[in-house]
Amino acid sequence: MTETCLVTGGSGFFGTHLVRKLLEKKRKVRVFDIAEPEEGVRGKVEFFKGDIRDFDSVNKTCKNIDVVYHTVAVVPISKAGKKFDEINAGGTRNILEAALRNKVKSFVHISSTAIYKVPKKGDVITEDYPIMPVGDYGRAKYHAEKICFEYMKKGLNITILRPRTIIGTGRLGIFSILFDWIRRGKNIYILGNGNNLFSYVSASDLAEASILASKKGFGLFLNIGAEEYGTFKGDLKKLVRYAKSKSRFVTINAELTRLILQVLDKIGLSPLTEWHYKTVDKEYVFDVSKAKKVLGWKPKDSNERMFKDTYDWYLKNYKQLDKRIGTTHRFSAKQGILKLLKLFS
Template sequence: MKGKRVLVTGGAGFLGYHLAQNLPRRGVAFMAFNDIAPFFKEEYPEDYILANVDVRDADGMYRLIHDNKIEIIVHCAAALPLWPKEEIMSTNIAGLRNTLTQAQKCGVERVIFISSTAVYGVPEKHPLVEDDPVDGVGAYGISKIAGEGVCADFRKQGMCVPVIRPKTFIGTARLGVFQILYDWVDSGKRIPIIGKGNNLYQLLEVTDLIDAIWLAGSAPADIANDIFNVGAQRYDKVKLDVGALCDFAGNGARVMPTPAPLVKGALAVFEFMKISPLYKWVYGTADKDSYVSTEKIEKKLGWKSQYSNQDALIGSHKWYLEHKDELKTQKAGITHRVGWDQGVLKLFKRWM
């Protein structure tokens, strides 16, 4: 990717923000970003192109790619699980197909698709490898599976379309559901975990994800044109990883196991009533093992993670502590870069 002209779709999001901060230091020649969400322009250098272009807009995407002589696209654009189903399917499938179509017309060298380990569903077998069956949970998981199918179609037509399947990734400026965790920990509350917390739940620090993207964009096409899992190589039981975060806070916050069937049932009702921000993928997998093998990306691209689950959680929490006062003035939303309305969870927080 060094010396290349790069477009990041979904560039106003959490990963787009970090790519903007990171890739120039690695030597990319030019960067453009597009999103339908507003950009925090002060976070992007003045010479970057920030375009409010929808990935479903054929003419807009063609002009953005063609006029800026884009050579590599990192496709981060996605409607997240809290979005309406129709928007998720349209953005995540039709938007991806349109991006690939316009990239093909403009002779783009490669398009790196950011998929998700959500494509695996909630299997019993672990660690998960790239050839394991896919079974998405909810519209988001289903849309990512379909998106990978679109990538496969274009790969058959001769395009280089690496697919990255990251675990849930966090880091500085990551809010969303993690802002709720950080708020509770900062308040010195008991932190309810679904079940006993003996399950292994792998996370990923965003810097390690960017390393994987860089390698997928830099390796020879015949090596990079594949599907790769990415996740922290050091992770522990949920109760220990969250417990380490509580220990770091040093304010009395502590892990509190809960009966999984009862809590999941209650959260399902709250979700149906639209009074909780937690959706099925979050609470449905919280007490399950969830970790992937990274052997393939290690061997083919030479990737290694720098950060453990605990490193990632504590580093992200530190950023939250430094910015929590200004975050209180922001309006709640449904992306990973803003806090979510805790809804009924606020009531339970008082009792913790």
């Protein structure tokens, strides 16, 4: 019998990639979201419109479901305040309770590496690395994980995935600013010297890991990230060369700039959040060996490949995208005071 899968947040950036991958694998797919699925998958999925905070809607959408993939999340750039916990944690409790009541066979929870302590140079982050969430987003994501552990004890088969920052076609958010500046040949400003190793994960690799996690890894939490990556500045240099852009890199004092960005963040003049300015100059080296062993998964995409594919997609679509400003990864970010830097670059 064909497996029926529910993707919460299935109209979002990563949710859309996961839905496409499930359809490729001939799964029946139901999408639960406040927004309709993208045009390319409408008619191929069953769509339930609803808010993850509304338990009755969530419970209804879980009926006759075999696997739940929980991707709903308010992202850092939204600066959503109380909604981080209401949606990222409270919404997780709702979908877990609905999954339990409806006897769902397995549940894949998409968490975040924002739950970890900001790493020191030379550290390799395994699943046992100290937990010290960054910002309201990180704290809400860790709260959601703790709720998952509660439901594991109640007998629900749950696998938790902790992905690095996700990149892929359709990814905008803060990256829309970077791509816009590269397209226009503007200076790219980097906190510190940019020589910190910095991994990402492709939406495609994470989708593959998610599907594998619906059958394996119950009761575990697993890091998901690329294995081929360079330094923060090095990978951006490759993108600039690929784009044939005139952009140049300007390194700026990390500590002083962090203080300035913190003030601008508090008064709402910058799109950058605590998660961005506290981590972008740090080394993010992730050990994904546990996921490889448990799931039989292997990441295929390098940072370089992800950036090229995503930038190519951006170039084909930016004229329409400039009209879509929002606070999710499928929308362009408002540049705020960063527009001044662009003007004088």
